[in-house]
Amino acid sequence: PGGVGAYRILVRTQDGKEEVFGPFNPPERPFAEVAWVGEGVGYQIFPERFYNGDSSNDALALETDEYRFNQVWQRSSGARPHLSRWGDPPSLLHCCHQYFGGDLAGVLAKLPYLEALGVTVIYLNPIFDSGSAHGYDTHDYLKVSPKFGDKALLRRVLDEAHRRGMRVVFDFVPNHTxxxxxxxxxxxxxxxxxxxxxxxxxxxxxxxxxxxxxxxxxxxxxxxxxxxTANPGVKRYLIEVAKYWVRFGFDGVRVDVPGDLLNPHAFFKEMRAALKAIRPDVYLVAEIWQRDPSWLQGDEFDSLMNYAIGRDILLRFARGGNLALYNARRALADLARVYALYPEAVAGMGFNLITSHDTARLLTELGGGGLKDIPSPEARARQRLAAAMLYALPGLPVTFQGDECGFTGERPADPPQELNRYPFQWERCHGETLAFYQELSRVRRELPALRSAVFRTYYGEGYLLAFFRGEPGEGEVLAAFNSGLEAASLPLPPGGWRDPIEGRTYRKEVSVPPLGFRYLLHLGQ
The missing domain is CATH 3.90.400.10 (Oligo-1,6-glucosidase; Domain 2)
Structure with missing residues (x-):
């Protein structure tokens, strides 16, 4: 902030030792958090499998499919791209060339559903003209895929989403066509x-x-x-594409495989400068799966896709199992390392997810079985535990479409593949799971500490993990999670701690149910 001069940092350890670091000088342009991100709840839509709102455009998928251009495929005896009804079984081409008819009209029709779910940020998988169901093989970066609709319909989707208080992020594929x-x-x-x-x-x-x-x-x-992308003409063209869609009305950009570009850091420094000049609060997310702060120095991306948090920490903890392999103490230390590694602004606008179109579904990851299986009560409880952890972290919790309905779906090595992307079967939504996600969104809205960038460790032993959210004192939240099959007792700091879901206040200690959690609001001394 303006007027802040050199400063020092005083560190006081638990045993009372003190050490002073500094002086430090604040940067001329501090890396500022994009404020709207961490305030909200995110949701990923894979449009071709979300909802068919206009069946009249279904057949257009075949007119632009890769098969029309791939002469090697044409000369082979392999299966051909084809249309299917919404509930048809997965075919050998399920991954990429079995079309079910999901489109932008479907997204528009389901915005009230997303609003009721508490969603404020929508991340759309590629919607531009392409040769597949997934859209990562772009044919025209400036044209909406005809199987999804057109620019006029996209404009309606964006306008209606914005009217409902939602931001929309598009998927950008600059590495390949x-x-x-x-x-x-x-x-x-x-x-x-x-x-x-x-x-x-x-x-x-x-x-x-x-x-x-x-x-x-x-x-x-x-x-x-x-x-x-080292060719100046290619770089110029791609950055102009990104600028076009930000001007069109998108609020953010998720970039596919940024590390695979030539001279990637130079490319994205230039892209960031161009996009932030148009819109300072545009949100820029990189598909990087590991921890890597080199992308997050204030001159490239605002966040990575935080698989390194969601999968490497939350998912491992929520699975429970052998404490020698992973336990609450290790999970807490891993979380502390992540938040020590990244600037606070990055933590506050982190794109946090456990699953996506590139992973098995959350319920499947937690023992719920595959697409055709019936999940056990324990698997459903572990999904609720993982989701509660995700919603308690600094930044934006992002749910992949259908996880909130308790769907399963694996990623087999052999066809049919990507069963996690099977069409959203709306009539089979698990009501209890959906209500749980709605409750998480409600609590997150009502507790400002859960929307802050502040994270502090508190407790990690066996299957019981707890951390603080928000500034210390009245209003902070203590979030506790138990991945074990028996209740666990958590000692509480001084003062009263109210469970906003249960409506009860605790002092001195609290029991965390098996495979359960608590968000505890500090009421002061």
Whole structure:
């Protein structure tokens, strides 16, 4: 803040020792938190499998599918892209080329559902013209996929979401394109004479589109030719695309595989400067799975996708099991390391998730079985425990569509794959689980400490874990979690501690139920 000069930090340990560090000088431009992020609740939508709001555009998926451009596939005897009814079983092409008809009209129709769930931030998987159900093979970065709708419909979705107090983040794929992208098609036709020849890494020409040995592809895939983002023309084009959609009305950008770009840090420094110049509170998220503060120095991204918190810590703890392998003490230490590693502004706007379109569903991860299985009561309890932890952390808790309904879905190695992405079966939503997520959102709204960036460790022994949220004193929250199968007693700090869900106040100690949790509000001395 303005007017703050050099400062020192006094550290006092539990045994009363003190040490002073500094002086430090604040930066000219402090890394500021995007305020609206940590205040809210996030939700990820995979549009093709969310809800079919307009069946008239279903067949358009086949007109733009990768198969029309992939000559290797055309010459093979493999299965062809196809349409299915919403409840049809997964086919061999379930991952990428079995189309069920989800679209933007479906997103628009379900905004009241999301509002009732407490959602304030929507993250949309790719919605631009592409050759697959997932959309990570872009054909036109400036065109809404016809199978989803058009720009006019997208405008309605954004306007209505904003009217309901929701922000919307789009998925941006700058590392590679699909085979139908106009620049790649020009290279296919004209070879070295194409002005876009150096947009890609071509090994030989002429070539058959889909032949991954003829050009560089992401993970060697012939369907995903890699862009040369070190080429100034490519970089300029991609950043202009991002600028276009921020001006159009999106509130944030999630970037796919940023670490795979050439000169990634230089690219995203430039992109951040361009987007923040248009809109200072635009939210920028990187798909980085591990802890890595190099992206979070105030000049590239606002947050990583915090799989390193959700999966490496919360999920491991919520699974319970052998304490020698993982326990509350280790989980608490791991959380402390994360929040010591990142700036407070980053913690306050962290994109926190346990599952996504790239993982098995949360209930499946916690012993609930696969797509066709019936989850046990213990698995459902462990899901509730994991969700309660997620909602208690600094930043934005993000739920993948359908997890709030207690759906299952695995990720088999062999087809049909990505069963976690099976269409949202609305009539099968588990009411108790849905009500639980709604309650978490309500409590998060009512307790300001849960929306702060402040995190402090408190207790970690065996299966019992507890930490503080918010500034010390009246109004802070003590969040406690028990991953064991027996109740556990937690000693309380001085004062009264009220459980806002139960409506009861505790002093000195409290029992945390098996596979249960408590949010305890400090009432003061």
């Amino acid at each position: 699909g085979l139908g992208f106009w620049a790649f098609q020009d290279v296919v036709k004209r070879g070295p004479r194409s002005p876009y020849w150096n947009w890609y890494f071509i090994k030989r020409w002429p070539f058959v589109p889909g032949d991954g040995s003829a050009y560089e592809g992401w993970w060697g895939l012939g369907s995903l030719p890699k862009l040369n």
